[in-house]
Amino acid sequence: MRLTKLIGVTGLVLGLSFSGGVFADDAKASADEVMTKVQEAAAALKAGDSALAEFNTDGKWNPENKWVWKDTYVFVYDCDADKALAHPTLAVEGKTIMGIKDKAGKELFVALCEAGKQENGGWVSYMWPKKGETDPSQKVSYALQVEGQSFQVSSGIYSDDANVEELNAALAK
Structure with a gap:
């Protein structure tokens, strides 16, 4: 297991859940929308x-960017x-990612990559943590390998009701 490599990663960690601006509207993205966009x-x-x-x-929230919608982004x-x-x-x-951990110590990008x-x-x-908050909330993200490439794309939603096991089971159908 890797430790967080540099203080600079802290900015990336915080930034993954905080946008540089205000969300385009108060609408919340759904799991289906996240999958479609990814x-x-x-x-x-x-x-x-x-x-x-x-x-x-x-680094600026741009609602005109097609990869930014409602309260999330790819x-x-x-x-x-x-x-x-x-x-x-x-x-x-170019920032390193594999050492980034969530508030519970889970290696976030290790899990996303798997x-x-x-x-x-x-x-x-x-x-x-949600934008503007310090206490963590459950976030669920969908990750997908880009065919023929070494990289992946992801997007996520905050949801206390989302069940990862059910979401993953639905992918197998």
């Missing part, structure tokens, strides 16, 4: 990393290279 992102990135620029917005990372590749609300390109390598991707539950 699958669309994986398809867009299948040809290579040239589409990565679409995901970056210089982000891209490379498990093998241990780095963030693109994030629509943060300037994190889930994303499943045939249909996978869901991961972890404890993360």
